[in-house]
Amino acid sequence: MLKVSISLNISYLCTMKRTIITFGGYFEDFIEGLTDKEQQKVDYLLTLLRTQDRLPIKFIKAIREGVYELRIEYNSNIYRVFFVFDEDKIVVLFNVFQKKSQKTPLSEIEKAIKIKMNIMTTNDNKIKNYSEVLDQKYGADGTPERTIFEQNAYNLYSGLVMQEARKEAKITQSELAHRTGTTKSYISRIENGAISPSVGAFYRLISALGMRIEIVKPIA
DSSP: OOOOOOOOOOEOOOOSEEEEEETHHHHHHHHHHHHHHHHHHHHHHHHHHOOOOOEEEEEEEEEOOOOOOEEEEEEEEEEEEEEEETTEEEEEEEEEEOOOOSSSHHHHHHHHHHHHHTTTTSGGGGEEEEHHHHHHOOOOOSSHHHHHHHHHHHHHHHHHHHHHHHHHHTHHHHHHHHHHOOOHHHHHHHHHSSOOOOOOHHHHHHHHOOOOOOOOOOOO
């Protein structure tokens, strides 16, 4: 079997267990207009942003002047949430927009930069703790309900990373299933975050994609 060397594009983010806050009510207006399924997808990615020290640039993109973009895809729509880091420990969410194209409009970038300039000089009543909202919706850290929610978020994350790697290797779901002795539907369910593969199956998938696993300490 020909091995394909894959280099996944990773956006490195420092620190674990970040606090997520919102500014100006932009994010609240956005999330209230989504369906329950869409809100859950957003919350999954915010959980990953809160707990993981690195994420693929499929999700995170550095824009400029300290502004980042969180990309959320759902049913062919692409939602973009602009945010900044405060001393690498606090994620500040602000304006959001929907755009199906991959390119971020310059007008939205300029708007995000202007909002960023106002964050540090604002009144506290414009800032809300979204980490507390996650606690209310899915249970506090360490509870069974929160553990299940976070596991679903990690399933989504690993599935999308797997999908990205498969596409970079130019391998179809059917071909990957053939190489690993599984089925196309099984591969599809993993990539959609519906299931998590066993350790053995995960290693077979990684090997079939020409990848390897490295165990490293989180970035301090």
